[in-house]
Amino acid sequence: QIEDERRAKEEADNAERMKQIEEAEAYAEMEVGDFIEDPEPGVNLAELRSNAFFVTLFCLDPVYDCQVVKMLQPAFDQFPDKEYLIMTVPHQAKKASIMQHFIPIREKLGGNFSHALYVCHRASLLGPLQIAPALPTDRA
Secondary structure, eight states, X not given: OHHHHHXXXXXXXXXXXXXXXXXHHHHHHHHHHHHHHSOOTXXXXXXXXXXXXXXXXXOOOGGGTTTGXXXXXXXXXXXXXXXXXXXXXXXXXXXXXXXXXXXXXXXXXXXXXXXXXXXXXXXXXXXXXXXXXXXXXXXX
């Protein structure tokens, strides 16, 4: 009976998670559609070249928070010609550990986008810079 209760709870949790994912995807499609349909005046989206790729983080199970940073390098590997990863996160979402590699972008006044915008440069994955005083032997 305990196993049945556990299985029923797991199924209910999965159903709720799937519902949340479907709602988030529908909402994202609506917002992205608004952007594509109404770009800034004078901007021809077809002529723009991009050096970034985009990810939307809707939710993150706390169990996987410490592992999610491992997806950054493979993500950049999928887009070798891109220097930046742009990520949006719902304003009310708990800050994930992955965000230590991102810089928040200040929202425009009057903006009503429901997600916060963050940018990560591929060099942020190299680790902290090490700085040492220059020595006379460093001259080439």
